[in-house]
Amino acid sequence: MNESLLGALRRAVGESHVLTGDDCAPFLTDWRKVATGRAVAVVRPATTEQVRDVVRACVEHGAPIVPQGGNTGQVAGATPDQSGRAVVIQLGRMNRIRSIDTDNNTLVAEAGCVLQAVQEAARAAGRLFPLSLGAEGTCMIGGNLATNAGGTQVLRYGNARELTLGLEVVTAEGEVWNGLRALRKDNTGYDLRDLYIGSEGTLGIITAAALKLFPLPAGQRTAFAATASIEQAVALLARARSVLGAELTGFELMSSVALELVPRHFPDQRLPLPTAPWFVLLESSDAESELRARDRFDVLLSAALEAGEIDDAAIAESVAQSQAFWHLRESITLAVAAEGRCAKHDISIPTSRMADFVTTTDRVLQEQFPGVRSATFGHLGDGNLHYNILQPVRQQEAAFAAVQQNLSLLVHDRVRDHGGSISAEQGIGGLRTADLQRYEDPVKIALLRRIKQALDPRGLMNPGKVLPHQSVE
Amino acid sequence: MNESLLGALRRAVGESHVLTGDDCAPFLTDWRKVATGRAVAVVRPATTEQVRDVVRACVEHGAPIVPQGGNTGQVAGATPDQSGRAVVIQLGRMNRIRSIDTDNNTLVAEAGCVLQAVQEAARAAGRLFPLSLGAEGTCMIGGNLATNAGGTQVLRYGNARELTLGLEVVTAEGEVWNGLRALRKDNTGYDLRDLYIGSEGTLGIITAAALKLFPLPAGQRTAFAATASIEQAVALLARARSVLGAELTGFELMSSVALELVPRHFPDQRLPLPTAPWFVLLESSDAESELRARDRFDVLLSAALEAGEIDDAAIAESVAQSQAFWHLRESITLAVAAEGRCAKHDISIPTSRMADFVTTTDRVLQEQFPGVRSATFGHLGDGNLHYNILQPVRQQEAAFAAVQQNLSLLVHDRVRDHGGSISAEQGIGGLRTADLQRYEDPVKIALLRRIKQALDPRGLMNPGKVLPHQSVE
Numbered sequence: 001m002n003e004s005l006l007g008a009l010r011r012a013v014g015e016s017h018v019l020t021g022d023d024c025a026p027f028l029t030d031w032r033k034v035a036t037g038r039a040v041a042v043v044r045p046a047t048t049e050q051v052r053d054v055v056r057a058c059v060e061h062g063a064p065i066v067p068q069g070g071n072t073g074q075v076a077g078a079t080p081d082q083s084g085r086a087v088v089i090q091l092g093r094m095n096r097i098r099s100i101d102t103d104n105n106t107l108v109a110e111a112g113c114v115l116q117a118v119q120e121a122a123r124a125a126g127r128l129f130p131l132s133l134g135a136e137g138t139c140m141i142g143g144n145l146a147t148n149a150g151g152t153q154v155l156r157y158g159n160a161r162e163l164t165l166g167l168e169v170v171t172a173e174g175e176v177w178n179g180l181r182a183l184r185k186d187n188t189g190y191d192l193r194d195l196y197i198g199s200e201g202t203l204g205i206i207t208a209a210a211l212k213l214f215p216l217p218a219g220q221r222t223a224f225a226a227t228a229s230i231e232q233a234v235a236l237l238a239r240a241r242s243v244l245g246a247e248l249t250g251f252e253l254m255s256s257v258a259l260e261l262v263p264r265h266f267p268d269q270r271l272p273l274p275t276a277p278w279f280v281l282l283e284s285s286d287a288e289s290e291l292r293a294r295d296r297f298d299v300l301l302s303a304a305l306e307a308g309e310i311d312d313a314a315i316a317e318s319v320a321q322s323q324a325f326w327h328l329r330e331s332i333t334l335a336v337a338a339e340g341r342c343a344k345h346d347i348s349i350p351t352s353r354m355a356d357f358v359t360t361t362d363r364v365l366q367e368q369f370p371g372v373r374s375a376t377f378g379h380l381g382d383g384n385l386h387y388n389i390l391q392p393v394r395q396q397e398a399a400f401a402a403v404q405q406n407l408s409l410l411v412h413d414r415v416r417d418h419g420g421s422i423s424a425e426q427g428i429g430g431l432r433t434a435d436l437q438r439y440e441d442p443v444k445i446a447l448l449r450r451i452k453q454a455l456d457p458r459g460l461m462n463p464g465k466v467l468p469h470q471s472v473e
Numbered sequence: 474m475n476e477s478l479l480g481a482l483r484r485a486v487g488e489s490h491v492l493t494g495d496d497c498a499p500f501l502t503d504w505r506k507v508a509t510g511r512a513v514a515v516v517r518p519a520t521t522e523q524v525r526d527v528v529r530a531c532v533e534h535g536a537p538i539v540p541q542g543g544n545t546g547q548v549a550g551a552t553p554d555q556s557g558r559a560v561v562i563q564l565g566r567m568n569r570i571r572s573i574d575t576d577n578n579t580l581v582a583e584a585g586c587v588l589q590a591v592q593e594a595a596r597a598a599g600r601l602f603p604l605s606l607g608a609e610g611t612c613m614i615g616g617n618l619a620t621n622a623g624g625t626q627v628l629r630y631g632n633a634r635e636l637t638l639g640l641e642v643v644t645a646e647g648e649v650w651n652g653l654r655a656l657r658k659d660n661t662g663y664d665l666r667d668l669y670i671g672s673e674g675t676l677g678i679i680t681a682a683a684l685k686l687f688p689l690p691a692g693q694r695t696a697f698a699a700t701a702s703i704e705q706a707v708a709l710l711a712r713a714r715s716v717l718g719a720e721l722t723g724f725e726l727m728s729s730v731a732l733e734l735v736p737r738h739f740p741d742q743r744l745p746l747p748t749a750p751w752f753v754l755l756e757s758s759d760a761e762s763e764l765r766a767r768d769r770f771d772v773l774l775s776a777a778l779e780a781g782e783i784d785d786a787a788i789a790e791s792v793a794q795s796q797a798f799w800h801l802r803e804s805i806t807l808a809v810a811a812e813g814r815c816a817k818h819d820i821s822i823p824t825s826r827m828a829d830f831v832t833t834t835d836r837v838l839q840e841q842f843p844g845v846r847s848a849t850f851g852h853l854g855d856g857n858l859h860y861n862i863l864q865p866v867r868q869q870e871a872a873f874a875a876v877q878q879n880l881s882l883l884v885h886d887r888v889r890d891h892g893g894s895i896s897a898e899q900g901i902g903g904l905r906t907a908d909l910q911r912y913e914d915p916v917k918i919a920l921l922r923r924i925k926q927a928l929d930p931r932g933l934m935n936p937g938k939v940l941p942h943q944s945v946e
Contacts, residue, residue: 103711103825104856148660159658161667162635177916183821184855185632186894187621187671188913189901189921189939194667198660215715238576242688245760246719287718288769296761348656352576382657383577424658440661443650447928448662454927455920466662 002040008057009043009087017044017093027068027088030076032337035430037080039066039088046093048168048176048207054089055205056174063087064463065172067201069111069143072135074346075429077147077200077465091142094207097121105213106165106182111142111206118211127213130157130249134330142206148198150425152329155381156249156285157214159425161197166210169196172203172456182210195451200427201462203455217285219293222250222322223301225313226276231355233280236309237380240282243300247293250283251381252329258375258388261335262328269328272314280310280380281329283322332377336388341397342375343404345387347415348424354383357418361411365389369407384424387411412439433468475513481530482516482560490517490566500541500561503549505810508903510553512539512561519566521641521649521680527562528678529647536560537936538645540674542584542616545608547819548902550620550673550938564615567680570594578686579638579655584615584679591684600686603630603722607803615679621671623898625802628854629722629758630687632898634670639683642669645676645929655683668924673900674935676928690758692766695723695795696774698786699749704828706753709782710853713755716773720766723756724854725802731848731861734808735801742801745787753783753853754802756795805850809861814870815848816877818860820888821897827856830891834884838862842880845873857897860884885912906941 009018019027019042029036040063045051058065064086068078080086094112101107102125109118115136122129131144133151143149145167149160157163166181169192179193196204227233233253240248259279262269273279284300286293297315304310316322336342349357362374371392378385389407391400412422412435422439423432437445445467452459452467463469482491492500492515502509513536518524531538537559541551553559567585574580575598582591588609595602604617606624616622618640622633630636639654642665652666669677700706706726713721732752735742746752757773759766770788777783789795809815822830835847844865851858862880864873885895885908895912896905910918918940925932925940936942 101823101825103707104823106823148664150658154658158635161664162631171916171920175916175919177920178914179917181892181894182823183892183894183897185623185627185821185852185857185897187898187900188894188896188909189917190676190924191621191634191664191667191671192917192920194664195924198664203663215718234576245688247760287720348658350574350577350579350655352574379658384658419654419656421654421656421659421661423661424656425660427660428662436661441651443644443648444652444662444665446648447644447650447665450927451663451668451924454923 005057005061005063006041008060009041009054012053012057013043013045013050019044024088027071027090028080030079031072032074035076035079037082037086038084039080039086040084042088042090044090044093048170051089051170051205051207052174052176054087055170058087058460059174059458062460064460065089066462067091067146067205069140069146070114070135070138072139073143073147073429074426075431077427077429078143079430081464089205091140098208100125101182102127104182107211107213108180108182108208109141109211110208111140113141115139115141115144122213123216126216128216129211129213131160131163134333141209145197145206145209146199146201147427150379150382150384152250152252152379154379155251156246161194163212164193164197164209165212167193167196167206168208170205170207172458172461180208180210198427200429200465202452202466203461215287218288219286219290220322221284221293221297222316222325223282223297223313224272224325225280225282225310226273227278227280227310228276230278230358232309233278233380234351234355235307236280236304237351239304239309240300243303244284244296247284247286247296248381249285250281252281252378253380253385254279254281254329254332254377255374257373257390258332258336258377259328261339261375262331265335265338266331269331271328272325273312276311281325336375336390339390341391341400343389343407345408345411345422346424346426347387347420347422348382348384349415349418349420351383353418354380357414357420361414364410365407368410369403371395428466430465433464433466436466437468478530478534478536479514481533482514482527485526485530486516486518486523492517497561500544500563501553503552504545505547508549508552510555510559511557512553512559513557515561515563517563517566521643524562524643524678524680525647525649527560528643531560531933532647532931535933537933538562539935540564540619540678542613542619543587543608543611545612546616546620546902547899548904550900550902551616552903554937562678564613571681573598574655575600577655580684580686581653581655581681582614582684583681584613586614588612588614588617595686596689599689601689602684602686604633604636607806614682618670618679618682619672619674620900623852623855623857625723625725625852627852628724629719634667636685637666637670637682638685640666640669640679641681643678643680645931645934653681653683671900673902673939675925675939676934688760691761692759692763693795694757694766694770695789695798696755696770696786697745697798698753698755698783699746700751700753700783701749703751703831705782706751706853707824707828708780709753709777710824712777712782713773716776717757717769720757720759720769721854722758723754725754725851726853726858727752727754727802727805727850728847730846730863731805731809731850732801734812734848735804738808738811739804742804744801745798746785749784754798809848809863812863814864814873816862816880818881818884818895819897819899820860820893820895821855821857822888822891822893824856826891827853830887830893834887837883838880841883842876844868901939903938906937906939909939910941
């Protein structure tokens with residue numbers, strides 16, 4: 001059986017692009033190393049037609065299909081299960097920028113383009129592709145779309161979903177849907193595009209996308225600010241929106257615990273300000289000029305200082321310094337990983353209720369799990385925080401592991417009570433399927449199942465992700 | 474049978490809100506008067522629970538369901554068919570603004586809120602709800618979402634889809650999905666929200682929505698400009714994007730034929746400029762000040778005059794004058810209707826190919842249908858034009874009607890060849906189902922059918938809209 005499948009896969013993509021045995025290892029464990037699976041093979045197609053042929057071969061042999069991009073996801077959404085029956089389709093060879101249209105402000109990229117390569121292609125054409133996140137040097141645009149990635153520019157430009165005009169998709173049955181239209185408006189039937197975006201490879205495989213481009217800003221300013229409380233940070237956000245309008249392109253919050261892990265684990269990095277309870281990384285991008293960016297930023301920061309919303313601020317005086325500020329922020333994820341065991345929660349809450357959520361949840365956690373450390377950081381401008389709870393200093397990892405599930409239940413229950421989401425930007429993958437079942441409306445879950453059944457009737461597309469495995473009815 | 478159904482409907486919403494016989498007439502013909510249907514009853518529920526109960530009654534009796542808002546659609550999407558078996562659910566009594574959260578910049582409105590009432594509620598709270606279109610005094614937000622309405626502010630703020638965070642929906646089987654989350658980020662499973670938005674009442678009934686609010690602009694400027702060609706208008710668009718960035722909030726194109734119909738049929742309105750081949754209505758909205766809006770607008774118009782992109786311009790010097798400019802633009806639809814028979818095409822094309830499309834299609838139409846008049850206008854900033862072709866002066870209506878289908882095929886074939894869409898913002902409804910079948914990828918059509926089957930397995934939700942009636946399998 002496997003031999004017949006392997007033969008078909010080799011005919012589809014060529015012998016050297018069908019990996020088996022130990023060659024598969026790099027593709028069978030997620031980057032956080034929380035899940036390891038097995039596979040018949042890892043296949044690396046180079047064209048849409050090859051993806052189609054691989055899917056058809058899998059369908060014919062009843063083999064589960066696991067699409068994979070840069071393998072940088074947070075929720076093990078691209079890792080096969082333990083059955084050993086799956087075929088991993090790794091899209092890294094589909095890495096062409098097919099076209100750039102600067103008059104229409106669009107670009108067509110294949111799924112295996114590294115995000116940074118898409119950004120660079122846009123920049124080389126004098127345009128901005130604004131999707132930006134820590135993993136941008138490794139993650140691939142196909143994975144960004146499959147997970148509806150967020151990142152640091154969402155408050156101005158939206159998620160991956162809002163940056164996409166059209167898709168090319170190989171369906172679960174091995175057909176090619178050519179929906180690569182580069183149009184701002186297209187109301188011809190149900191919104192297939194947004195259904196595949198964020199479906200985490202469980203409905204089909206995105207092979208290419210028509211993406212929106214924007215003008216490069218004429219001037220940018222970046223500041224690191226210290227603030228006494230999350231209430232003040234939320235007030236600063238409202239002020240920044242009001243003063244900067246659409247020029248506000250970054251608003252990141254960091255707890256002192258989270259930020260101070262960075263110089264501890266990466267001693268070449270240093271903090272631009274003395275310690276404070278919270279820090280905010282602010283960025284503005286002005287369409288008119290560097291001078292105006294400077295002026296408006298100064299107006300904002302002076303008023304915020306006067307109002308007590310911030311206590312101190314460091315403004316980047318060079319591109320290098322601005323990059324250093326962002327590098328601090330982007331290094332938190334790795335610093336947290338280096339520090340020890342961490343209960344991670346990728347939550348969103350209406351901005352109006354965020355301060356109450358963080359303040360009261362921090363307090364309840366201290367009461368019930370004394371000594372835990374709130375390494376919270378994230379995209380306050382989008383109402384999205386990585387509400388990460390680190391094990392107490394000197395506690396055994398096993399002791400923290402024993403309470404971690406209860407701790408997360410407490411956090412997620414409170415998120416629900418605050419009208420929030422338990423997966424703001426990272427998706428469900430293989431890790432959060434139980435959370436989805438627990439926290440989402442049963443009517444919604446039933447609708448998701450119907451969609452899965454409709455678009456993947458054989459249940460071969462990334463099974464067990466988003467929705468738990470289900471016995472065949 | 475009908476008596477049993479009517480009894481159930483009366484129990485659901487109360488006797489006085491079940492209209493029958495002649496009382497139904499206003500709801501059985503679309504506003505363009507291109508379609509008239511029949512119905513068992515028109516039901517006017519006041520709450521989500523009543524909508525649910527009405528849907529359940531219809532499901533029990535096998536009665537088709539036609540949701541209707543303000544009945545202002547362009548494609549007869551809310552008109553029942555001739556069978557006389559349908560129940561029209563008119564949502565006008567669900568007209569509460571449920572909540573406004575100015576800190577989170579969100580508002581929850583019921584489906585039957587007139588769009589203008591939503592705009593006014595936002596404004597009363599010091600915020601902008603930017604969806605804006607000619608029918609805003611009559612159309613309802615539920616219909617705007619069901620059709621993913623566009624309008625005049627899309628180039629800055631997006632379609633109805635981009636303005637929506639969460640939905641409440643009564644499903645085709647009479648369940649209530651409460652997805653009214655007011656979150657910027659929520660990656661918990663497939664994107665049900667965007668599936669119901671734009672589904673034209675064929676998958677379920679949107680009963681309420683959580684909508685995005687924006688800051689009110691500090692200053693606005695409006696200008697009417699004359700331009701020699703569509704090439705120059707496209708060049709002006711690129712310049713306006715570059716100079717104004719996110720402050721460009723309106724960019725409407727009008728052919729002289731289209732615009733000059735307005736004073737002909739509405740003599741109280743007059744044009745602000747002498748005649749020219751094309752006119753552009755430009756609007757900027759500045760976050761900082763009236764003064765800056767004025768400065769940047771002057772920079773733009775001076776440079777455009779110098780570059781020959783425009784030949785003349787009138788800048789509104791008061792709010793009243795700005796409203797008069799917009800009123801001219803908004804009156805074109807009614808003026809075209811008053812002028813005679815018109816072949817309407819709601820198309821989008823990549824901006825980079827728009828000039829070529831219009832110039833060559835205008836020429837080919839003159840060759841094949843001498844004397845037709847191109848009353849083209851629309852949202853050039855979105856690549857969306859209402860490419861409307863009026864009958865020749867003094868031709869008999871019947872003579873034009875005889876060639877109208879061939880003319881539209883020619884137009885739509887060329888739209889397809891230019892990478893465009895045959896329904897940019899108005900949807901498919903009952904009028905464009907054959908076009909959808911003709912111009913869309915069969916793979917896409919098959920996927921749409923699967924989604925319809927999955928979410929409306931009985932086929933009772935607005936049957937025959939979007940997808941043509943299908944014999945039961």
